[in-house]
Amino acid sequence: MSPLVSVKTETNTYLSKLLKQFASDSQSKNLKELRDRAKSLVESSRLPDKKDEEWQFTDLSELLEQDFQLAPVAEVSTQILEEYALLETRESRIVFVNGYYSPELSNISAIDATVYVGNLKGLDEARQAKIVNHLADEVGNEKLFAALNTSGLEDAAVIWAKANAIATIPIQILHLSAPEESTKFSQPRTIIVAEKSSNLQIVEKYGVAGDEYGKVPYLTNTVTQIWLEENARVNHTRVQKEALSCFHIAKTAVFQERDSHYTGNEISIGSKLYRHNIEVTQKGEQTETNLNGLVTISDKQLADTHSLVSLNLPHGTVNQLHKCIVSDRARAVFNGKILVPQKAQLTNATQLNRNLLLSPKARVNTKPELQITADDVKCAHGATISQLEEDEIFYLRSRGLKETDAKFLLIDAFAAEIIDRISIESLRKRLTQCVACKTVN
Amino acid sequence: MSSTTVKNLVNQPYKYGFVTDIETDTIPRGLNEDIIRLISAKKNEPEFMLEFRLKAYKQWQKMTEPKWPHVEYPPIDYQDIIYYSAPKQSKEKLNSLDEVDPAILETFEKLGIPLSEQKRLANVNVAVDAIFDSVSIGTTFKEKLGEAGVIFCSISEALQEHPELVKKYLGTVVPVGDNYFAALNSAVFSDGSFVFIPKGVECPMELSTYFRINNGDTGQFERTLIIAEEGAKVSYLEGCTAPMYDSNQLHAAVVELIALDNADIKYSTVQNWYAGDENGKGGIYNFVTKRGLCQGVNSKISWTQVETGSAITWKYPSCVLIGDNSVGEFYSIALTNNKQQADTGTKMIHIGKNTRSTIISKGISAGKSKNSYRGLVKMGPKADGARNYSQCDSMLIGDTAEANTFPYIQADNDRAKVEHEASTSKIGEDQLFYFAQRGISEEDAVSMLVSGFCKDVLNELPMEFAAEADKLLSLKLEGSVG
Numbered sequence: 001m002s003p004l005v006s007v008k009t010e011t012n013t014y015l016s017k018l019l020k021q022f023a024s025d026s027q028s029k030n031l032k033e034l035r036d037r038a039k040s041l042v043e044s045s046r047l048p049d050k051k052d053e054e055w056q057f058t059d060l061s062e063l064l065e066q067d068f069q070l071a072p073v074a075e076v077s078t079q080i081l082e083e084y085a086l087l088e089t090r091e092s093r094i095v096f097v098n099g100y101y102s103p104e105l106s107n108i109s110a111i112d113a114t115v116y117v118g119n120l121k122g123l124d125e126a127r128q129a130k131i132v133n134h135l136a137d138e139v140g141n142e143k144l145f146a147a148l149n150t151s152g153l154e155d156a157a158v159i160w161a162k163a164n165a166i167a168t169i170p171i172q173i174l175h176l177s178a179p180e181e182s183t184k185f186s187q188p189r190t191i192i193v194a195e196k197s198s199n200l201q202i203v204e205k206y207g208v209a210g211d212e213y214g215k216v217p218y219l220t221n222t223v224t225q226i227w228l229e230e231n232a233r234v235n236h237t238r239v240q241k242e243a244l245s246c247f248h249i250a251k252t253a254v255f256q257e258r259d260s261h262y263t264g265n266e267i268s269i270g271s272k273l274y275r276h277n278i279e280v281t282q283k284g285e286q287t288e289t290n291l292n293g294l295v296t297i298s299d300k301q302l303a304d305t306h307s308l309v310s311l312n313l314p315h316g317t318v319n320q321l322h323k324c325i326v327s328d329r330a331r332a333v334f335n336g337k338i339l340v341p342q343k344a345q346l347t348n349a350t351q352l353n354r355n356l357l358l359s360p361k362a363r364v365n366t367k368p369e370l371q372i373t374a375d376d377v378k379c380a381h382g383a384t385i386s387q388l389e390e391d392e393i394f395y396l397r398s399r400g401l402k403e404t405d406a407k408f409l410l411i412d413a414f415a416a417e418i419i420d421r422i423s424i425e426s427l428r429k430r431l432t433q434c435v436a437c438k439t440v441n
Numbered sequence: 442m443s444s445t446t447v448k449n450l451v452n453q454p455y456k457y458g459f460v461t462d463i464e465t466d467t468i469p470r471g472l473n474e475d476i477i478r479l480i481s482a483k484k485n486e487p488e489f490m491l492e493f494r495l496k497a498y499k500q501w502q503k504m505t506e507p508k509w510p511h512v513e514y515p516p517i518d519y520q521d522i523i524y525y526s527a528p529k530q531s532k533e534k535l536n537s538l539d540e541v542d543p544a545i546l547e548t549f550e551k552l553g554i555p556l557s558e559q560k561r562l563a564n565v566n567v568a569v570d571a572i573f574d575s576v577s578i579g580t581t582f583k584e585k586l587g588e589a590g591v592i593f594c595s596i597s598e599a600l601q602e603h604p605e606l607v608k609k610y611l612g613t614v615v616p617v618g619d620n621y622f623a624a625l626n627s628a629v630f631s632d633g634s635f636v637f638i639p640k641g642v643e644c645p646m647e648l649s650t651y652f653r654i655n656n657g658d659t660g661q662f663e664r665t666l667i668i669a670e671e672g673a674k675v676s677y678l679e680g681c682t683a684p685m686y687d688s689n690q691l692h693a694a695v696v697e698l699i700a701l702d703n704a705d706i707k708y709s710t711v712q713n714w715y716a717g718d719e720n721g722k723g724g725i726y727n728f729v730t731k732r733g734l735c736q737g738v739n740s741k742i743s744w745t746q747v748e749t750g751s752a753i754t755w756k757y758p759s760c761v762l763i764g765d766n767s768v769g770e771f772y773s774i775a776l777t778n779n780k781q782q783a784d785t786g787t788k789m790i791h792i793g794k795n796t797r798s799t800i801i802s803k804g805i806s807a808g809k810s811k812n813s814y815r816g817l818v819k820m821g822p823k824a825d826g827a828r829n830y831s832q833c834d835s836m837l838i839g840d841t842a843e844a845n846t847f848p849y850i851q852a853d854n855d856r857a858k859v860e861h862e863a864s865t866s867k868i869g870e871d872q873l874f875y876f877a878q879r880g881i882s883e884e885d886a887v888s889m890l891v892s893g894f895c896k897d898v899l900n901e902l903p904m905e906f907a908a909e910a911d912k913l914l915s916l917k918l919e920g921s922v923g
Contacts, residue, residue, distance in 0.1 A: 053509070342840055357855035360822070364852045368861070371845045375837035375867045385820070385852040385859040 014064055015042055015148070018185070021070040022152035030132040031153060038150035045144045057333045057365045058275055058304045063247050068185040068219050070152070071098035074178035076209040081105060081174075084207045087426040089172035094118060096157055097176045097209065098186040105174075114165035115200070120156040120191065127160060131191055134227060146251045149187045149223045156189035161198035161232075170201040170424050177220055177242060178209040185219035192225070194232035194260075201235045203427060208243040208270075217272075219247045226253070228260035230284065235263045237422055239431075242270040244299065251277045258284025265422050266293040266322075268303050269434055278307040282344075286315040293322035294418040296435050297330040304333035311344040318349040323418055325411060325435070327358035333365045340372040340379060347374060351381040356388070356414050411435065455715055458685035461548040461655050464529040465574070470658070471520040474498065477628055480525050484597050484631075487604045493612065497627030500618035507621055510784040511813040511845055512753050514689075514726065522691060524629045526659040527576040541578055548573070548653065552682060567678075568593055570650045574659050575631035582646065589645050591675075592637040596664055599635035606637055610668055614697035614734045614761070622693040622755075623730040626662045630695065633663035638673035638704075647676050647903055654683035654714070654725065660691035667697070669704035671737065676707040678906055681750070683715045687723045689752060694729045702737030702764065707745070709902055711910050714750035719808070721780030724752025731758035732788075735767035735796075743770035744787065745901045747910040752781060757815065759788035762796035762827075769798040772898040776914060777810030777842070786816035786833075786847075791824035791857065800831035803895050805914075806842035813845040820857035827857040835865040836894055838887075888915035 019042055022035075047064065048055040074097050085093055091110035094117055095102045101119040108117045116123060120131065135150070157173045175188040194200050204224060220242060228234055242248050248271040254262050268274050274297075280289050295303040309318050324332035334353045355364045368381040388410050396406035415435045422428050468479055477498055481491040506517075528542055549571050568582035570593065577595030586593050592603060599607050617627040634650040654661050669675055683690065692714065698706050708731075717724025727750075733742035744758040760769030771787040789798035798818070806812035814833045835844035846863045868890050876886030892899065892911050899907050 345840070355852070357852060360855050362855055364850070366850045367848060368863075369845070369847055370863065370865060371843070372835070372837065372865050373841070373843045375840045375842065377837075377865065377867075379865040381846070381863050383848065383850050383859070383861040385850065385857070387855050387858070 012046055014047065015045065018068065018148065019043070019151055023154070030129055034132055034135055035151055035153055038147040041143060041147040042151055045147075048144070054306060054335070057331065058273070058302060062273070063219070066183045066217050066219070068183050071178070071184035071186040071218070073100045074098050076105070076176060076178050078105060080176065080209050084174055084176070084205060086170070086172055086203065086424060088170050088424050089203065092117070092169050093172040093174060094157055095174045095176065096188055097178055098184070099155075099175070099188045101155055101157070110169055111167070111171070114162045115167050115171070116158060116160040117171055118158060120158050123158055123160070131158070131193070134193075135225070145221050145249050146223050149189060149221050152187050153189060156191050158191045159200065159202060160193045161195055161200050163196040163198060165195070165198040167200050170203055172203045172205060175204070175206045175222065176209045177207070177218060177246065179216050179218040179243065179245070181216060183217050185221060188220065188222045190222070190224040192234065192236070193227045194229060194234050196229045197231045199233045201423065203237045203239065203424060205239045205241070206248065207241050208246070215245055217245045217247065220249070222248070222250045224250070224252045226255070226262070228254070228256045228262055230257045231259045232257070233261045235423060237265040237267070237424070237427065239267045239427070240270055240274060241434075244270065244272050244301070246271040247273045249275045251279070254278075254280045254289075256280065256282050256284065256287040256289065259286050260284070261288045263290040264292070265418070266291070266305065267418075267431060268295045268297075271303075272301055274301070274303040276305050278305065280307075280309045282311045282313055282316050285313045288317045289319070291318075291320040291322070292418050292421050294415055295324040295332055296415065297325070297332060298327040299330060300328070301330045302333070303330070306335045308337045308339070309349075310339045311347050311349075312341065313343060314345045314347070316344055316347045316349075318347070318351070320351040321418065322353045323414065324355045324364065325358065325415065326355065326362040326364060329359075329361040331363040331365070335367045335369065336381070337369045337371070338379065338381070340370070340374050340377055342373045345374045345376045347377040347379065349377070349379045353383040355385045356411070357385060358388070455685055457552060457682035457713065458715060459551070460684040461544055463542060463544045465526050465656060466529050467523055467526045467656070470523050472522070472524060472629065476524055480629060480631065483525065484600070486600055489604075489608055490600060493617065494628050497617035497624050501621065501624035501628055504618070504621045504624055510755050510815070511811060511847070512755065512782040512784050514753055517691060517726070519625075522660045523656065523658045524660060524662070525631055526574045526656045528573060545573055545578055548655075549578070549651065552651070552653065567647045567649050570595060570634045572632055572650060572652045572663060574654060574656050574661065577632045577634070586645070590639045590642050591644050592635065593648050594635055596633045596635045596666060603637070606668070607635070607666065610666060610697070610699055614699060614732050615695050615730050620730060622728040623695050626664060626693045626695045626730070630662045630664040633665045633694070635665075636667040636675060636677060638669045638675045640670040641672045643673070644675040647678060649678040649680070652679065652681040654690055654692065657684070657686040657688060657690070660693065663694045665694070665696040667706060667708070668699045669701065669706050671702045672704060674705040676709070676903060678709045678711070678903060680711050681714050683725055685715050685723060689724055689726055691726050691728070696729070696731040698733035698742055700733065700735050700737060700740035700742050700767075703739045704737060705741045706733065707743045708733070708758070709745040709906060711747045711906055711913065712750050712754070713913060716750045716779065716781050717752040719779045721752065724781075725750065727751035727754045727756065729756040731756065733758070733760050733769070735760060735762045735764050735769060737767070738764040739766045740764050741768040741770070743772070743901070745772045745898065746774070747898070747902070747913070748773070748775040748783060748785060749913055751783075754783040754785050756785045757787055759790070760798060761790045761792065762798065763792045765793040766795045767793055768796070771798075771800045771802070772901040773802045774805070774895045774898045774910070774914070775802070775812055776805045777807070777812045779808040779810060781810040783811070784813045784815055786814045788817040788819070789829055790819050790821070791827040791829070792821045793824065795826040796824055797827065798829045800829070800833070801897050802833040803898055804833070804835040804844055805838065805891060805894070806835065806844050807838035809841045811843040811845070813847060814863075815847040817849040817851070818859055818861070820852040820854045820859065822853045824854050825856040827854065829859045831861040833863040834894070835863070836891070837865065837867050891915065
């Protein structure tokens with residue numbers, strides 16, 4: 001984002017209107033300072049518009065038209081869990097509704113003492129203080145929405161694995177929005193800490209409770225921060241399946257110490273406007289980062305993924321594959337940056353963005369970017385935009401498949417490359433069905 | 442290789458860096474409406490040109506310099522530039538090349554571009570337009586080309602003799618307010634080449650323009666316009682050099698190509714402006730707008746560039762593919778060394794059906810240079826069946842050079858196909874070892890590897906140019922691998 005110098009009054013009042021809704025006195029002193037700092041950053045900012053390079057294709061003007069109120073604590077029935085909870089995480093899940101912790105819906109009975117799974121308020125003082133310190137070193141380009149989230153920060157979902165802890169079962173964080181009849185906004189926050197040599201498998205899921213309110217616009221402004229200490233491994237799958245009236249603005253910030261492995265699987269299906277900033281910062285040598293993305297959109301949806309991987313030290317590995325399936329009048333935006341400065345010798349980085357356009361009005365804007373100053377590196381990137389091949393459909397039809405079945409098979413295969421990388425079976429199954437219902441009609 | 446030999450070799454002198462001492466007709470520094478009127482009057486231009494210039498100037502005043510390129514330079518003082526400088530002529534109008542100041546003829550001879558036709562007999566297939574600072578010195582083989590119906594002359598001459606053609610096409614591809622430097626050029630351009638190939642004519646020889654900046658305070662603002670009518674075919678080359686000065690000179694050119702039905706234009710550039718010394722002092726700012734319009738069906742425009750000079754290059758030769766089945770091509774080698782900076786690439790705008798484009802870009806960065814590829818591939822909503830293939834490879838030599846790629850891909854059509862690939866690598870130890878094993882010195886090995894890396898592009902150049910460009914590449918790189 002360009003420097004936040006010019007303050008447009010219109011968008012500024014809009015932001016301060018949102019800011020005013022946050023309770024002024026926070027319970028925790030540690031948090032207060034953090035919130036105040038974030039608040040002043042938001043106050044001196046303006047909402048980005050199409051003139052900002054990073055927001056060229058993602059128009060926020062529709063967001064400006066809405067008068068969002070902070071979403072209240074809401075109760076949702078346990079039935080909703082059937083739709084979102086996974087078989088593997090029945091006893092290892094935490095649920096947040098509108099950003100507020102819901103102990104009734106959560107179940108962490110299968111988790112042992114080496115891993116803390118719960119909310120920030122329930123965490124011991126020492127670690128709470130540590131988290132606040134961590135939160136203070138927020139980095140990255142897209143500060144505004146993250147700062148807005150911090151300005152209202154009261155509680156957060158926390159997963160904290162102690163050194164050498166190995167979580168044998170996946171852990172699910174379920175963030176539900178319970179939209180009401182008026183336009184609401186919620187700001188879920190997730191904090192994941194993987195101490196030395198720990199191993200975590202996490203599913204972070206965003207969904208909507210009940211679709212009877214599916215037509216009222218709502219905003220989810222979410223931030224997820226993940227710290228991987230030396231030799232830690234985190235496998236993180238993020239599924240976004242909000243209602244089609246949702247504006248979903250998200251940031252995932254990952255900090256990797258020496259020898260750590262991070263795998264991020266991003267699946268985006270819902271929302272009318274989806275913007276995800278992924279920022280990975282390498283803080284030690286020999287880290288490995290795998291980013292997989294699958295975006296399936298139709299109707300008038302817009303899905304925008306901006307990823308930034310900054311390598312700072314030698315022997316880093318980055319593999320990124322981002323795939324988009326775009327139909328109807330939807331638009332997919334991808335901008336992937338990989339920075340390889342002089343110190344990051346022996347980096348091995350690949351980045352590939354593949355797009356499948358399924359209808360004449362579907363659009364794709366992509367910009368894979370490499371900035372390299374180190375010479376002893378292997379870096380490659382690529383981007384393709386294509387359609388279903390006539391020949392391939394013909395081949396399948398000559399084998400007796402109906403045209404729709406043939407098309408579905410090909411779309412399914414396109415999506416499978418990402419879905420197959422997810423280690424949780426029931427989620428894999430569910431996503432495959434989801435891609436099918438979304439694209440074949 | 443020892444570090445001292447490396448140093449010696451890096452400091453290869455720029456052999457075109459001499460200055461020709463001649464009397465010049467120079468106008469005062471600075472830019473305002475009066476200066477523009479003065480330039481227009483000096484060139485005795487028709488009224489519509491002055492209007493064109495003033496309109497561009499008004500637009501330019503409202504614009505700001507682009508900040509998005511990945512290059513850095515101190516602010517340019519546009520009031521400190523001399524916008525017109527021409528060698529003094531004894532006569533009002535020269536009848537033949539023999540009347541040109543011998544010092545200038547000698548300059549071009551020294552540059553390897555003999556202008557007298559007898560001397561060129563050995564190499565008869567190239568007609569040359571030689572441009573010295575702000576004016577065209579002369580054009581060779583005019584009569585021979587005239588027989589075929591081809592018009593090849595300086596743009597000032599075209600304004601006198603074919604004003605209707607210039608009026609019809611000038612500014613149609615690059616409008617006066619297109620961008621900051623194009624607007625500046627439209628306001629003050631002094632000379633350039635004009636090519637018109639009539640219907641059905643295949644140009645009998647290669648056309649070529651040689652640009653030379655001589656004056657240390659002058660900016661060069663040339664304008665080239667090439668029109669190929671239905672079924673016409675032409676191959677055009679340009680070359681450029683400048684003396685070594687400590688100050689930076691601005692070169693802001695505009696090139697417009699128009700291809701009607703079934704026409705074919707091939708435009709090749711070997712750019713070797715003075716690049717500044719190893720500390721980045723001096724050198725040319727090469728801020729150029731080049732664009733081709735494939736207006737007719739089945740037309741084709743092909744850009745080939747070898748960019749080795751200039752302190753800063755900012756250049757995006759583009760193709761607007763309007764005609765159905767039209768073809769755009771871009772082949773580029775950009776080599777930067779020392780503190781050179783290049784932000785170059787292309788734009789392929791697909792508008793018509795079944796339009797095709799190919800982009801092959803090879804970037805080589807050595808020393809402390811910055812080399813960026815920036816490109817746009819746009820598939821319009823009506824570009825059914827359009828295809829693009831892009832390949833951008835970078836080679837890094839030394840760990841202080843920078844290579845970046847910024848490819849923008851925009852598809853608004855589900856029957857179009859885009860493929861983009863990019864890679865970055867260095868010359869491998871094992872490759873050099875293999876050569877050494879066969880008794881080939883490291884120096885020769887690097888130059889062979891580089892020319893192999895660039896082969897796809899070099900093959901696109903006309904023969905004489907390809908050999909020259911290959912030599913230029915190895916010369917520029919000598920000693921940068923140690």
